[in-house]
Amino acid sequence: MAATIRDVARLAGVSPSTVSRALSLPGMVNATTRARVAAAVEQLGYEPNRAARGLITGRTGTIGLVVPDLANPFFASLTKGVQARARHHDVAVFVADTDEDPAAEAGLVRALSKQVDGVVLCSPRASDEELAAIAQDTTVVLVNRTAVGLPGVAYDNEDGMRQAVAHLVALGHRRIAWVGGPATSWSTQHRGFGLRNAVEALRAELAPVGNFAPTYEGGMAAADQVVATGATAVVAYNDLVAIGLLARLHSRGISVPGDLSVVGVDDIAMSRMARPALTTVRLPKQEAGRIAVELLLAMLDDPDSAAEGPKHGELHGELIVRDSTGPAPQK
Amino acid sequence: MAATIRDVARLAGVSPSTVSRALSLPGMVNATTRARVAAAVEQLGYEPNRAARGLITGRTGTIGLVVPDLANPFFASLTKGVQARARHHDVAVFVADTDEDPAAEAGLVRALSKQVDGVVLCSPRASDEELAAIAQDTTVVLVNRTAVGLPGVAYDNEDGMRQAVAHLVALGHRRIAWVGGPATSWSTQHRGFGLRNAVEALRAELAPVGNFAPTYEGGMAAADQVVATGATAVVAYNDLVAIGLLARLHSRGISVPGDLSVVGVDDIAMSRMARPALTTVRLPKQEAGRIAVELLLAMLDDPDSAAEGPKHGELHGELIVRDSTGPAPQK
């Protein structure tokens, strides 16, 4: 059995209260007794029982993370960031995966909320209202999106799209296709908006081809429609979609970047390995997880400041140019 | 504030003990009072506080999962499986990522062990002795490997390699190269062993080219050595390595499968998207996570049976033939 605070107290010849204080409020106890306690702690390898502490303090030292799909490399990186940062603060992370089922989110968060101090929620599809309802149960920080009234960390999609378009326009492209992700996805909306602005500012033209699943298959499905637009370049919702495009274009004998330039978003590991290697807007994924944790812990430590209004984090993407973009073909 | 057992008791007009029993030992309480309690629970939305329960029962209802790298799709899938199965049993999962640092494992498990009932440990590199030491702290189930004296779930690597070799030999290959992963990795050892046996049984010849990092870069680094062996086919430690091979072979102008056939192991999502699509031994990754959880929970529910000797799970791979393997070239 693990040592309890009483064991330590007995060994050090003091009361449990003193041990407790020696550990959490060192200033309140005499240096010599503090040393005796420290020695006893050391000797017994004592570590406070978190459940017992949580019972009285109301804090569990644990946060939750809810993501749509752990097998998606984007969310895996996010999780890695959350996890690393949490450990740095000596906070444990419950990870839950909704299996891309937005309906499961509310229930999951509710179940988690009893066991954690707060949750980092990655919910690209839920509406603002649904999120607000979820946030009733516990302290929530959104990640990879924003919603009115809730704290969150998101990417500046407008800026990322501007970089992509500037790159393509500089290469001589004038007509740019856009393969959107799920219509309800926050990122789809913001990227589409950013593209329209950027394209307009640079006197180019946007050819949206609709909404597709944010997957390899989605990209395969979109490819022929992209070709039909007559665009010389295409921006895909994310890298998985872009890689799907690449595959279908290849099998149709369309050269990338000779006939068509392709740009993705995310910069997942796979993008570097694609053929041709994918030009993409790199999003700092782990960083988003880290910041979300910082935001959450800050809110928990200081609920007053949290009440003043939701805090936000904003992250910027960076265009990584590889081999899937090149000069527009001379017609 | 959340409702406590006392609130429920008051509303139902019974004592807290009765409420507790009505929920956990329904047989012990009268049907009508049980109904009254149930109604009160419903009305208040009561859920027992796990920390409080854990304090007295000694069970936290939580397990830990330690993996080398969440961003590696193999481990991500594993995590997904663990997580799904645990939720099915209403058990929460702490996920921790060692960032490929085997030295961190022991510390992590020790830290986790105070907060969980047991841990699923994925530690490909640690020695049997190190694992035994770690298992002192808490109930441990290994995954993706075995070690004497410890329960675990692992793949039948010999069988997987046999399938791969049989496929290659049927295609006319006689000299098969083998790109190993980290020398200390359990899977490297078992796959190498399985290959030697299979090759011998089928009167072919094995050309090992040494040990490489289990990554895309590792595969790139191994490619030229593979070519130098004069083999007409190569089995790679895993899919990432195989995809690295593909990339380097492509840039050297070596045709796959025309000049050289390539086989991977794992069947990660990326393999289907590689060019050519990768022939690989598919390992049921989520299944491994699920079984590990079942094993762990069974040990926790019935410590006696656990003492009888470690239980093991064994999973089989399945050869998925795609486009990276073909008939051996006529010399």
Add this chain to the structure above:
DNA sequence: GATGAGTCTGCAATCGGTTGCAGTTTGTGT
């Protein structure tokens, strides 16, 4: 030497449940 302030330390209550034991009720057999 008594007084008062200041520092430490310990007592005991508390968090929200679970469970051994004893008491109450109900039902059965005679």
Add this chain to the structure above:
DNA sequence: ACACAAACTGCAACCGATTGCAGACTCATC
């Protein structure tokens, strides 16, 4: 009608910590 067992239910202790409050001690000051 009575004894006795069976079936429920409640009391109170307990899990391992934290913390308000009060007591004990030290030390300086008058």
